[in-house]
Amino acid sequence: MTKKTSYRLMQGNEAVAEGALAAGVSFFAGYPITPSTEIAEILADRLPENGGKFIQMEDEIGSIAAIIGASIGGCKTLTATSGPGFSLMQENLGFACLAEIPLVIVNVMRTGPSTGLATSPSQGDVMQARWGTHGDHPIIALTPSSVEEAFHYTIKAVNFAEKYRNPVIVLMDEVIGHMRARVSLPPQSMIEQINRVQPNMPHEWYLPYERSATGVAPMASFGDGYRYHITGLIHDAKGFPTANPNEARDNIRGLFTKIERGFREICLVDYECMDDAEHAIVAYGSMVLSARSAIEQLRESGIKIGMIKLGTLWPFPRFALERFLPQLKTILVPELNMGQIYREVLRVNAGKAVIEKLNRVNGTIIAPDEIVKTVKGMVR
């Protein structure tokens, strides 16, 4: 955290840790797991230097539980993990969704299932991020495609968590996590920090789950004089358990409404070479790097192709595709999984363009040449 823009060579995991600090995260709980461990190691050093706290828990179940507890105490919180740990976090991720607790989970994705290929990249947890915890719930998942984005998206993740009182997942593939690049770190004064809205009414008037016009209720910290109840049961505006069908409906629908209202803001998308594009690559994470290089080569050989780069995966930014569908003949979705976002693209497309997937699940990445070859096959 500096007073003027500084430039540093750092890896994606380091950029996440720097982003967390810049966003005002003051509490981290985690459990060691490859390939995310650097985030924990860096924050174990850096948090206490800044008056924050770090704790290594007994497992990932405890890690997310501890950051929920600290968030209820008023801290901005974050944990970092990878596939197996992310699986263990699903239980309390659901709690945080229903109880509307701001927190960030960084999942540096490795190849699964199970222990899988522990040190190899993957994008296999995209659907798990969406539906991993049981029950209907909204989720926000961001995915950086460069080291610098890892820094900025971590800040955005913390801000979205605070603004929408919802868990936010940063899905980063191992390539970005361990890639080193020069990153420009803006001065702290240029960093936007969003804090959850705190209640300011008298204690007796406070209804912890009464939604304001934004769809989000103000959140009191424990110890601030607003004695209230937080539960993982379906609850009414007071936070008390209810089985009343109308109150249950309001509770669950309210979770979705607040994210729907923020949909446009939450959806981070970029377009590259799309103006005249007849073909597109929909890419996210490290696949953006391969796609970018492939597009350069394909443009040189006269193929009008561009990229729709997804920075947000959930909620799925369908408008980013819909906007270009009328002009597109083919779309390629390269992914380090069996085709998870491909299915979303199919769903949005509804029969307009030809959509192909290009998948890899052997722990290696998809190289630009392979994309070039596939696109040339499609375009013909």
Added chain:
Amino acid sequence: MISNSQLVNKYFRHSKKFPHIWCPGCGIGIILGNMLRSIDALAIDKNDIAFVSGIGCTGRAPVYVDFNTLHTTHGRALPFATGLKLARPELNVIVATGDGDATAIGGNHLIHACRRNIDITTIIFNNYIYGMTGGQYSPTTPHGDKAYTCKLGNIERPFNISALVEAAGATFVGRTTSYHTLQMQNIIKKAIRHKGFSVVEIITHCPTTYGRLNRKGGAVEMLKWQKEVAIDKSRAEKMSPTELEGRIITGVLIEKELPEFCEQYDSIIEQAQNQTKGKLK
């Protein structure tokens, strides 16, 4: 001492729709009531108490009382409480958990919280059974006793919770029963005052499932049984192992001072900040 009506008026949530969910004769209400009496005797401000629970019959206790209350997931009350305590060290964090919640699904969190010696008071309501789900055997169901998942008798050996948490490093361990209410209040008071991780194991009764299945009679008979088997630590020390067979030793079993986690972390912050200042020079 505070009267019952004063206790109800002062600590129960008027906005919460009663009646509570517990069965007639349940021991949980006795423990909750005495916990409130202990808190009242210590004159702790209600704003300074965070009351955290897991899942099960015991897990429902916080919703009824006027503190900062947090009803978490099954077995996870302690890691939630750990994060909260670190964020708000000035809060008195009290965890209510049942035998299944604390020692089965939450067993790993329990032993690590003991080892860490973080200043949290954990009250374990031990009624030997999973009550909320209708009476399945728990890690404390005695060998040979019946439950709906061991109708021919439990073939597993039970945990001795107090011994378990002592071995795991809890710096305060007390045990009592729901019959011995004055002892309970004293132990809970000491546990809350104790700087470090404290566990109070309270033997209680579930007449609806455990009592019925094992022909222990109703709540009154089960309370009488607690009175008979409990023996104070001071008297137990003079008795032989044979004499102590089938008895439950009560009282403050462990009380020692060791560095507390949050205080130690504060010194880590201080050291880290001094180092950074050094670097800048």
